[in-house]
Amino acid sequence: MLTVETFKKQFLCRCGRCQSLPPSEKLLKALTAFLSALKVRGVEVSKCSSGYRCPFHNDAVGGAKGSMHMKGIACDLHVPVDEVTLQTARCIFRGVVLYDWGLHLDVRDGKPVFEDRR
Ligand SMILES: [Zn+2]
Numbered sequence: 001m002l003t004v005e006t007f008k009k010q011f012l013c014r015c016g017r018c019q020s021l022p023p024s025e026k027l028l029k030a031l032t033a034f035l036s037a038l039k040v041r042g043v044e045v046s047k048c049s050s051g052y053r054c055p056f057h058n059d060a061v062g063g064a065k066g067s068m069h070m071k072g073i074a075c076d077l078h079v080p081v082d083e084v085t086l087q088t089a090r091c092i093f094r095g096v097v098l099y100d101w102g103l104h105l106d107v108r109d110g111k112p113v114f115e116d117r118r
Contacts, residue, residue, distance in 0.1 A: 003034070010047060013054050024072050037092075043079065050074075052070075076103070081102060081103060094109075100118050
């Protein structure tokens with residue numbers, strides 16, 4: 001089960017050679033609110049599979065150019081997604097992308113983005 005503390009560890013870049021960045025304060029706040037809202041309903045996030053990515057690692061995993069992951073403001077959470085979880089995510093995060101394995105969430109500036117890539 002993902003907690004705020006394990007999130008901070010799993011967030012770090014997976015390349016093994018950069019210094020990584022921690023999650024931004026805004027992302028951490030949003031993540032904390034999201035986990036609390038899920039917990040009330042008994043929904044658990046199993047892990048954060050991707051958080052910060054340095055440009056090298058982002059290329060290695062085929063990430064988008066200008067990915068929010070390179071700014072330390074995005075995370076990929078493995079979680080079962082039902083309608084309530086999805087709406088909660090969209091209330092808290094400005095960027096939400098739905099996948100088979102869960103959700104990409106980010107705290108980008110500008111207008112909200114939602115995509116269903118299942
Ligand atoms: Zn790296």
